[in-house]
Amino acid sequence: MMGKDDLGLSLSLSSSSHHHRHLPLQLNLMPSSSASGRPPSPPFPCHQTTQWAGLLADSDKRPVLEVCGGAVDARSLPLLRGIDVNRAPSSGAVERDSEEDAGASSPNSTLSSVSGKRAERDTHLGDEHDPDRGISDEDDGDGSRKKLRLSKDQSAILEESFKEHNTLNPKQKLALAKQLNLRPRQVEVWFQNRRARTKLKQTEVDCEFLRRCCETLTEENRRLQKEVQELRALKLSPQFYMHMTPPTTLTMCPSCERVSNSTASTTTTITTTSTSSPFANAPAQPMPEHHQFLHHRTIPGPWAPIPLRPFLDAPPQRS
DNA sequence: ACATTCGCCTGCGTTACCTCA
DNA sequence: TTTGAGGTAACGCAGGCGAAT
Known part of the structure; x- marks a missing residue:
């Protein structure tokens, strides 16, 4: 039939x-x-x-x-x-x-x-x-x-x-x-x-279709809840902060000062003299001190992944 | 202009028949 | 041969619309 x-x-x-x-x-x-x-x-x-x-x-x-x-x-x-x-x-x-x-x-x-x-x-x-x-x-x-x-x-x-x-x-x-x-x-x-x-x-x-949508959203919600919990835990435990794999990462070329999303094909140029944030959705603010450090230090080898959000909250420790 | 009636159409739920495993 | 499930033609009803009155 x-x-x-x-x-x-x-x-x-x-x-x-x-x-x-x-x-x-x-x-x-x-x-x-x-x-x-x-x-x-x-x-x-x-x-x-x-x-x-x-x-x-x-x-x-x-x-x-x-x-x-x-x-x-x-x-x-x-x-x-x-x-x-x-x-x-x-x-x-x-x-x-x-x-x-x-x-x-x-x-x-x-x-x-x-x-x-x-x-x-x-x-x-x-x-x-x-x-x-x-x-x-x-x-x-x-x-x-x-x-x-x-x-x-x-x-x-x-x-x-x-x-x-x-x-x-x-x-x-x-x-x-x-x-x-x-x-x-x-x-x-x-x-x-x-x-x-x-x-x-x-x-x-x-x-x-709706059933599948519901499943997907449920799973996404579960994942986000877990991520929130992890982020809250990290905020309370700064010593773990740097060892965490960020939810979103950028890759920056130390010489040309280009930052790209690790999965995206497009790149964004960071200008150290710029007064606007390099993060598209972040409000404009002066460049933090640690940004200056990053842009001037020499990073050997391939582009290093740079956590996106931690820049705004906690400075990376200098080695 | 407005209300009513009539005929028609549709969706919807159901029934009854038919086929097949 | 019987039987239950599934498909579907057919039915009845309610509701809406347009035309006529």
């Missing part, structure tokens, strides 16, 4: 039906090549890649044929193999006068019970009983729901349509129903359920 693979989805949970009725909600469900519109900015970034191939693979199901009120696996009937039971026989297919008619008496209607106001509406969309098309909706008298299984082709076409727009206007719905030989209501329901599946999938992805 539908794979549990991660999806590159973005969802605006604030969107409501009446809004995307005019500004159709376009979830970022498609591969990046999708040219469809996009939803409002997601509440958080999501960088996963969408893979919907599994959805199409799902459509490879046994066709089911309703025979005398019972569901029969078409594969168990050799004569029915290769026959799409969801499609009308080509010879018997009658061109409908209107698009509404295309759905109302689809062969699938023999498999689906119709009830409720919407069913009435669909039924009223031009359904005259067509004996050539088998059992009408009204003939499905036991009131039980009969489910049809959409054919592979039908599912694929619906998926393609959904990729283009996850909601349908009446014209599109009717055209699609006619193309697929389904009732418009069936197309409508399929899109409803498809949107629901999309949202469910997105919710799962969002939950996983």
Whole structure:
């Protein structure tokens, strides 16, 4: 069935039906090549890649044929193999006068019970009983729901349509129903359920993303708490201060007086005559005496790591 | 201009059917 | 053969919108 693979989805949970009725909600469900519109900015970034191939693979199901009120696996009937039971026989297919008619008496209607106001509406969309098309909706008298299984082709076409727009206007719905030989209501329901599946999938992805964020932040918080404790301990024990690996280090060239972050590629020039702090985020202040010392002493070999913060708090001991 | 009604659409929750392990 | 789980077509409802009155 539908794979549990991660999806590159973005969802605006604030969107409501009446809004995307005019500004159709376009979830970022498609591969990046999708040219469809996009939803409002997601509440958080999501960088996963969408893979919907599994959805199409799902459509490879046994066709089911309703025979005398019972569901029969078409594969168990050799004569029915290769026959799409969801499609009308080509010879018997009658061109409908209107698009509404295309759905109302689809062969699938023999498999689906119709009830409720919407069913009435669909039924009223031009359904005259067509004996050539088998059992009408009204003939499905036991009131039980009969489910049809959409054919592979039908599912694929619906998926393609959904990729283009996850909601349908009446014209599109009717055209699609006619193309697929389904009732418009069936197309409508399929899109409803498809949107629901999309949202469910997105919710799962969002939950996983948030869970990972939470884990990362928890770990980061734990690390920072530990660092704070270490720094407090060091402040109380100056003798250990110089032996501590600073949380952030700079590397300075003693000859050119360039300081660079040990991990960064950019360098910052320290000018001994400058009155501003060499630390980007530190307030401007006169150069401390020990800075003068550092800049004038000779440091052999490669650049020596220089603790950043200790400069502001405790002078290094001269050797 | 405003309120009401109607028809339609949507999301959501649920049910029931179907398939498969 | 039975059974339970999972997928999904279909249903019912509530709520919102636009058009008509």
